[in-house]
Amino acid sequence: MIAPNTLLISGGRIIDPSQGIDLVGDLLISEGKIASVGGAATAPDGCPILRAQGLVVAPGFIDLHCHLREPGFEDKETIATGTRAAAKGGFTTICCMPNTEPPIDTQATVEYVIKTARESGVVRVLPIGCISKGRKGKELAEMGELAQAGVVGFSDDGSPVADSRLMRHALEYSRAFGLPVIDHCEDLALTEEGTLNEGWVAIRLGLRGMPDAAEEIVVARDLALAELTGARLHIAHVSTAGSVELIRRAKAKSIVVTAEATPHHLTMTDEWVMGRRGSPDSSDSFGVPLRDIGGSITYDTNAKVNPPLRTNGDIQALRDGLRDGTIDAIATDHAPHTIVDKLCEFGLAAFGISGLETALGSLMALVHSGQLDLSLLISKLTAEPARIIRRNGLPPDLGTLNIGAPGDVTLFDPDREWEVNPAQFASKGKNTPLVGQRLRGQVVATVCEGKVVWKA
Amino acid sequence: MRVRTKEIAPSLVARRSVLDLDDFSREEIELVLETSEAMKEVLAREIRKVPALHGKTIITVFYEASTRTRVSFELAGRSLSADVINLNPSLSSVTKGESLIDTVRTLQALGADMIIMRHSEAGAPYLVAQHVQAKVINAGDGWHAHPSQALLDLYTIRERLGRVEGLRVVIVGDILHSRVARSNIWGLTKMGAEVVVCGPPTLLPLDLNTCTGYGLPRLAGVEHNLDRALEGADVVMVLRLQMERQQQGLLPSLREYIQLYQIDEERLARARPHAVVLHPGPMNEGVEIAPEVAHGAQSAIEEQVTNGVAVRMALLYLLAGGAGLARSIS
Numbered sequence: 064m065i066a067p068n069t070l071l072i073s074g075g076r077i078i079d080p081s082q083g084i085d086l087v088g089d090l091l092i093s094e095g096k097i098a099s100v101g102g103a104a105t106a107p108d109g110c111p112i113l114r115a116q117g118l119v120v121a122p123g124f125i126d127l128h129c130h131l132r133e134p135g136f137e138d139k140e141t142i143a144t145g146t147r148a149a150a151k152g153g154f155t156t157i158c159c160m161p162n163t164e165p166p167i168d169t170q171a172t173v174e175y176v177i178k179t180a181r182e183s184g185v186v187r188v189l190p191i192g193c194i195s196k197g198r199k200g201k202e203l204a205e206m207g208e209l210a211q212a213g214v215v216g217f218s219d220d221g222s223p224v225a226d227s228r229l230m231r232h233a234l235e236y237s238r239a240f241g242l243p244v245i246d247h248c249e250d251l252a253l254t255e256e257g258t259l260n261e262g263w264v265a266i267r268l269g270l271r272g273m274p275d276a277a278e279e280i281v282v283a284r285d286l287a288l289a290e291l292t293g294a295r296l297h298i299a300h301v302s303t304a305g306s307v308e309l310i311r312r313a314k315a316k317s318i319v320v321t322a323e324a325t326p327h328h329l330t331m332t333d334e335w336v337m338g339r340r341g342s343p344d345s346s347d348s349f350g351v352p353l354r355d356i357g358g359s360i361t362y363d364t365n366a367k368v369n370p371p372l373r374t375n376g377d378i379q380a381l382r383d384g385l386r387d388g389t390i391d392a393i394a395t396d397h398a399p400h401t402i403v404d405k406l407c408e409f410g411l412a413a414f415g416i417s418g419l420e421t422a423l424g425s426l427m428a429l430v431h432s433g434q435l436d437l438s439l440l441i442s443k444l445t446a447e448p449a450r451i452i453r454r455n456g457l458p459p460d461l462g463t464l465n466i467g468a469p470g471d472v473t474l475f476d477p478d479r480e481w482e483v484n485p486a487q488f489a490s491k492g493k494n495t496p497l498v499g500q501r502l503r504g505q506v507v508a509t510v511c512e513g514k515v516v517w518k519a
Numbered sequence: 520m521r522v523r524t525k526e527i528a529p530s531l532v533a534r535r536s537v538l539d540l541d542d543f544s545r546e547e548i549e550l551v552l553e554t555s556e557a558m559k560e561v562l563a564r565e566i567r568k569v570p571a572l573h574g575k576t577i578i579t580v581f582y583e584a585s586t587r588t589r590v591s592f593e594l595a596g597r598s599l600s601a602d603v604i605n606l607n608p609s610l611s612s613v614t615k616g617e618s619l620i621d622t623v624r625t626l627q628a629l630g631a632d633m634i635i636m637r638h639s640e641a642g643a644p645y646l647v648a649q650h651v652q653a654k655v656i657n658a659g660d661g662w663h664a665h666p667s668q669a670l671l672d673l674y675t676i677r678e679r680l681g682r683v684e685g686l687r688v689v690i691v692g693d694i695l696h697s698r699v700a701r702s703n704i705w706g707l708t709k710m711g712a713e714v715v716v717c718g719p720p721t722l723l724p725l726d727l728n729t730c731t732g733y734g735l736p737r738l739a740g741v742e743h744n745l746d747r748a749l750e751g752a753d754v755v756m757v758l759r760l761q762m763e764r765q766q767q768g769l770l771p772s773l774r775e776y777i778q779l780y781q782i783d784e785e786r787l788a789r790a791r792p793h794a795v796v797l798h799p800g801p802m803n804e805g806v807e808i809a810p811e812v813a814h815g816a817q818s819a820i821e822e823q824v825t826n827g828v829a830v831r832m833a834l835l836y837l838l839a840g841g842a843g844l845a846r847s848i849s
Contacts (some may be wrong), residue, residue, distance in 0.1 A: 266724065267734030269641040269663025269701060359542060362642030407618060408640035410661070 068095035068513030071106035072472060075115025079122055080442035081449075081463035090120055092470035095513040100464050113508055113515070115474050121441045122462050123155025123186075123471030123511060125448040127323055128220070128245075128299055128394035129419060131157075131188070134175060135164025140399040140491045142176065145419070146184035148397070148490035150517035152419040153444075153506035155471035156187040156461055158452060161198070162221040168193035168204040173212035185516040186509075187471075189215045189452060194233045194244060200225050203233060210240040215452040218245035220299055223281055225251060230285065234294035243297040243321065243451060248281035248306070249273075249370065258410055260333040260371040268337055268362065270409065273371050275303040282306045286313040289320055297451060298322040300396050302370035304380030311389040321451050323394040324381045326425040327416050327496075332374050335366040335496050336409075343378055344428035364405045364412035366496040368398070382434055385443060392448040393440075395422050399492020417492030421483055423475055425497070427504025430477070437477070470513035479505040531837040536648040536655040539664035540705040548673065548709060554833035554841075555674050555826070561598065562829055571836050572601035578626050580606045581637040581658070587800055587824055588658050588667070592635050595831035601633075619643060620650050627651045633835065636660075641698075654838050662696045668799050669702035671830040673710060675823050676754055679795045684711035687739065689748050689790075691780060692758030692807055693722040699799045700758060704735055713739035717748035718758075718780065721769040745780055752790035756797045757782050760807045773806060783809035787817065795819050 072090040077100060089104035090097070098104075106112065126149065132140035140148075142159075149157045159176065161167030167176060173190050180188035192209030194217045196202045206217055217237060224230040224246060237244050254273040259265055261272025282298055286309060289296035301307060301324050310322050330342060338361035366372060384390035398415025405412050426444075429435040449462025460468030480503045485493035509517040531537070531547060540548065561569055577596040581589050589605065596603035606626070617625075623634055633654045636644050641661030648655040659665040677683050688707050694700045694716045707714050714736075716723060720743055742748035749755065764770050782796065796808075796818045804810045813820060 263734040269661050269698060271662075360645070362645055403618070406620060406646075408638065408646060409642045410640040 065107055065109050066094045068470065069093045069107065069110050070470070070510060070513050070515070071104055071110050071112045072115050072120055072474065072510070073112055075118045075120035075474060077101060077120045077464065078438055078441050079464040080438050081122070081446040082465065084464065085438060090464065090472065092472070092510065092513040095470050097464050097466055097468045097470055100466070113474065113510070118474045118476055118507055119437070121473045121475070122445040122464050123473050123509065124153045124444040125156040125452070125462050126154045126395050126397070126419065127158050127392055127448045127451060129157050129159055129397035130162065130399065130415070131159040132163065132399060133179065134172070138401050138491070139404070141183070142179045142188060143183040144489060144491050145397070145399070146180065146186045146188060148419040148488060149186045150509045150511070151489045151506065152422050153473035153475060153509050154186060154419060155473065155509060155511040156189060158189045158191050158215055160218060160220040161191055161193045166193050166198045167191070167214070168196055168198070168209070170205070170208045170212040173209060173214055177213055186511050189213070189457070191216045191218050191220070191245065193217065194219045194224055195229060198222055200229060203229070203236060206233070206236055207240065210242055214242070215454060215457070216243045216245050216297065218247065218299065220245065220247045223247050223249045223251065227284060227288070231288050231292060234288055234292040234296065238292070238294045241295070242454060243295040245297040245299050246281065246285050247299050248278050248285060250277040250280045253277035253280070258367060259336050260373050262333060262374060264333040264337055268360065275305050275373070278303050278370055279305040279309060282309050286310070286318055286320060289313070290316070290318045293319065296320045300325050300328065300370055300394070301381065301384070301390060302328045302373050302377060304377045307380045307384040307389055311384065311387070314389060321391040322384075322389065323392045324385065324390045325394060325396045326418060326422045327368060327372060328370070329378060329381050329385070329393070330425050330428060331366070331372050331496065332378065333372045335372055336363055337361060338363060340496070340500070342428060343375055344432040344434070362409040363496055364407070364409055365416065365494050365498070367409065367412050367414055368416050369414035382429065385435060386439070391443070392451060393422070393426065393443045394448070395419050397490070397492075399490050400494045401491070402493065405494045415494065416496065417485070417488065417490050417494045419490060420488050421495060421497050421502065423506055424481065424483070424502030424504045427477060427502070431503055470510060472510040473506060474508040475504060475506045477504050479503070481505050534654070534838060536644070536657075537666050537834060537838060538644050538648060538655070538657045540666050540669055540702050540709065543706070543709065545709050548670070548706060551670055551830065551833050551837060552674050552677060554837055555830045558832035558836070559826070559829040561832070567598055568600060569598070570600045571841055572596065572599035572839055575601045575632045575839060576604065576630050577601045577633045577635060577835065578604045578606055578631040579635045579658070580608060580623070580626070582608050582643075583637050583639045583659070585637055585658070587827065588637065591824070591827040592658060592831050594828050595835055598828070598832055599835055601835070619646060623647045623651050627653045633838065656834065656838065659698055661698065662701070663698050664702045665698040666702050667827070667831055667834055668699050669706040670834065671823055671827045672703055672756065672797055672799070673706050674826050674830050675797065675819050676795060678822070678826065679819055680753060680793065683707065686712045686753040687715065687751050688712050688754040688756060689715045689717055689752040690756045690758065691717045691745065691748070691782060693760055693764065694718050694758070695722045695724055696761065697758050701735070703756065704738070708736035715740035715742060715748050715752070717742040717745055719743065719770065719776070722764070745786060746789055749786060749789040752794050754795050754797065755782060755787065755790055757808045759799065759801065760803060777806060781807060781809060782812050784811050784815070787812055797823060800824070
């Protein structure tokens with residue numbers, strides 16, 4: 064009789080940046096935990112086997128930032144569908160943002176999310192609690208109770224904490240629990256009615272833009288407050304070159320700050336909104352100035368996201384930040400929406416990209432183009448985010464293939480090409496600007512605590 | 520008198536929509552202007568009606584207030600014998616929460632051959648054009664485009680000055696929020712004019728400089744000083760100033776705007792003697808334009824309105840599949 068959640072993953076290229084491992088061999092999971100890494104494992108009789116020849120075998124990916132929409136917006140996504148999308152994208156641990164209805168600002172809501180995830184989810188769900196009651200930015204949420212209930216950080220994501228005094232107190236108070244305060248950095252006065260990056264595309268399309276400065280002003284403020292309070296600050300979805308530079312300087316001053324960037328901000332520019340879907344990693348004409356371009360333009364609401372897609376200069380700065388450690392982790396900001404939310408006038412469409420299932424395929428373009436080392440990419444999806452959410456009560460070994468760590472493993476084919484077809488998404492959110500695009504790199508199987516939760 | 524038709528260029532029949540002038544060729548613009556000439560002749564007759572679009576249904580859908588554009592399109596459609604229906608979205612099921620796409624699909628199901636739409640959201644007509652078979656004309660979308668206005672401006676300039684090529688056109692005022700400016704920049708440059716834009720920096724953003732030659736055609740100048748901008752101008756296109764710009768913090772006061780950017784007789788004297796003054800309307804006389812200029816000899820503002828009907832007739836006719844009409848009248 065085989066112990067439950069026992070699995071042999073044979074013959075893959077095992078890459079675990081947390082231990083500096085990159086070797087070809089077997090990986091054995093026994094009773095839901097990593098039992099052996101490398102060499103030829105001797106599996107018990109009848110042990111299920113995943114053949115991984117030609118595949119990369121990595122620790123299960125961790126997403127610091129996604130929106131599962133439950134409770135409150137179950138038409139957009141549920142914990143059941145969102146965790147299946149995560150599994151399909153190679154994520155075994157996902158942190159869900161609290162901008163639900165009701166928001167995750169009480170113990171009861173945290174418990175509801177955790178319970179629902181246990182009952183209907185297929186991967187580990189770690190809720191993030193609100194910074195302020197009702198996400199209103201007026202009074203602190205009961206952060207201590209939220210921490211006791213199991214949140215891994217605090218955020219009013221979707222909205223910034225506009226009041227500097229409240230942000231200061233949130234940072235100070237969070238120190239009692241050692242959890243990060245995650246800010247969505249946006250000066251609302253500068254982005255009011257804005258729908259995309261401020262720049263020539265906005266001028267061309269006749270839309271109100273959102274300037275880089277709107278993000279950078281709040282990043283700068285938060286860094287000053289992190290220095291003042293000594294608390295743990297995490298900057299969500301960094302999108303501008305200026306923000307990268309601010310964070311780099313803060314880290315040089317030993318301010319306690321971590322930062323994430325999304326796959327879409329690392330690969331797409333604001334030109335995607337008008338239908339010019341170039342990439343710095345493939346298209347020959349990318350970055351070439353357009354001369355008097357006429358002809359067909361679009362208003363692609365699937366490329367409408369906040370913070371907005373920026374420019375090639377910002378993409379390059381974010382990539383520099385990934386390489387030099389300024390940007391610690393990659394997070395999807397998976398933001399599923401219904402067709403009704405997106406199939407409408409651009410200005411009225413919801414912000415957000417459904418990103419869990421395209422993350423790896425998008426990011427592998429950086430590896431294929433020689434911009435990012437494969438092991439570093441995996442680290443930004445595993446060991447690094449694990450470090451940011453490490454806390455009491457969690458398995459101590461997320462994001463690693465250490466012996467005894469949870470048997471969370473992602474198998475992917477780095478070279479398999481596939482076409483993005485949202486109709487096949489596990490997520491309810493079909494909102495991706497990548498529709499019809501060919502990506503190279505696909506998740507083949509996802510294993511969570513020894514259970515195969517996705518297999519292509 | 521009758522209009523003698525002869526094919527001088529392909530019609531716009533291959534088009535499913537007129538959304539902006541950015542995707543128009545110079546030949547297509549010429550065709551519209553030539554056809555407008557013939558339509559203007561029709562409008563000069565005692566019976567101002569031809570049967571060209573008899574049996575066709577045109578529905579105008581204006582989500583934003585308009586007087587001249589809507590009436591102009593309606594008159595144009597009626598002069599071509601089309602059935603023209605005006606949908607007032609505030610009285611329709613739109614107020615019951617119907618989506619834009621459902622609304623226009625309904626109009627199509629009711630038999631609309633053409634939908635003429637104005638919307639406060641930039642890009643809305645693009646969405647509509649993607650989802651209906653009916654032909655779509657953009658009658659103004661947000662800050663983005665207003666192609667029929669640009670065409671009637673081109674027509675009026677050519678009527679007054681005999682050509683567009685080589686002229687220096689100065690667009691003055693709130694460039695940032697102006698669909699008229701954007702469509703005119705496309706149309707004028709395609710026809711070989713030089714375009715200079717002038718306004719206060721808050722209404723003429725930095726990005727207009729950086730996007731020149733990128734997202735928009737190359738401009739001959741981006742000026743904040745009106746006197747300098749007007750030197751050598753053949754055409755002065757004055758834009759309406761929305762009064763709320765002051766509350767939005769974009770302008771310190773109307774008084775200062777008038778002082779710095781109003782086109783009055785003294786300023787106009789810096790332009791070339793034959794210079795023509797245009798305004799898309801509705802005017803704030805005494806704000807962006809002095810009454811003496813608005814009603815002076817150099818003003819072509821009333822002609823713009825008259826020409827608007829002819830140009831829109833040409834657009835409807837050509838878009839419905841009509842061939843080009845020669846200017847010659849027998």
